[in-house]
Amino acid sequence: MTAKLEVALDAITLNNAVTLISKIQNDIDIIEVGTPMMMAYGMDAVRTFVKQFPQLEVLCDTKIMDAGAYEAQLALSAGADYVTLLALSDDITIKEVTDAAHNAGSLVMVDMINDRDPQRVATLQAIGADIVAVHTGVDAQSAGRTPLDDLRELRPLATEAQVAVAGGIKADTVASYLVDEPDIVIVGGGILNAKDPVAAAAAIHRQIIGGAR
Numbered sequence: 001m002t003a004k005l006e007v008a009l010d011a012i013t014l015n016n017a018v019t020l021i022s023k024i025q026n027d028i029d030i031i032e033v034g035t036p037m038m039m040a041y042g043m044d045a046v047r048t049f050v051k052q053f054p055q056l057e058v059l060c061d062t063k064i065m066d067a068g069a070y071e072a073q074l075a076l077s078a079g080a081d082y083v084t085l086l087a088l089s090d091d092i093t094i095k096e097v098t099d100a101a102h103n104a105g106s107l108v109m110v111d112m113i114n115d116r117d118p119q120r121v122a123t124l125q126a127i128g129a130d131i132v133a134v135h136t137g138v139d140a141q142s143a144g145r146t147p148l149d150d151l152r153e154l155r156p157l158a159t160e161a162q163v164a165v166a167g168g169i170k171a172d173t174v175a176s177y178l179v180d181e182p183d184i185v186i187v188g189g190g191i192l193n194a195k196d197p198v199a200a201a202a203a204i205h206r207q208i209i210g211g212a213r
């Protein structure tokens with residue numbers, strides 16, 4: 001199966017993001033309204049992408065930690081195909097968000113940022129989480145960390161859930177991640193901050209297609 005490419009729209013204006021997506025839409029599968037963009041524009045950002053790019057999926061990186069059903073519903077009502085929450089959340093919250101997403105015909109991605117406990121993957125799967133995301137945050141990246149070892153360790157444990165990977169992935173490093181066959185590759189700065197974002201998206205997409213399993 002070919003991995004999906006998700007572009008994370010974090011530090012970019014909504015107008016510039018729409019322009020960028022219109023140029024790279026054939027190279028991506030999922031538009032991520034990044035947490036910073038959600039803070040800046042709220043659910044209008046989700047509505048904008050759902051309306052303007054109906055052929056692509058939209059993920060809202062809500063990073064929910066509590067008040068699961070209520071917060072998930074905000075993004076789901078705006079049309080998000082995926083919502084995210086933190087693996088560190090209470091199991092009750094994980095269940096609430098999962099149920100809310102499934103009732104809306106959407107999926108839930110659980111972000112393992114700062115939580116590498118392998119036992120957690122089994123619990124998340126038992127609750128019904130659709131996707132487990134291995135993630136090295138932007139701040140941790142500045143200390144030289146990458147999600148590569150976490151992906152290698154957690155990939156075999158995800159027997160039911162899909163696996164996503166995020167954290168500083170770029171055109172010249174994506175190949176090393178594809179070895180472990182993630183279902184979703186998430187790229188933010190590797191496209192947005194590239195000298196040529198359109199070329200970077202195309203280069204990453206080419207490698208994903210080339211590495212299809």
Ligand SMILES: O=C([C@H](O)CO)[C@H](O)[C@H](O)COP(=O)(O)O
Nearest residue numbers: 008035166167168169187188189
């Ligand atoms: O989720 C993210 C981060 O926590 C900021 O909200 C990023 O979208 C994610 O890390 C992908 O971005 P890059 O690491 O720049 O590829």
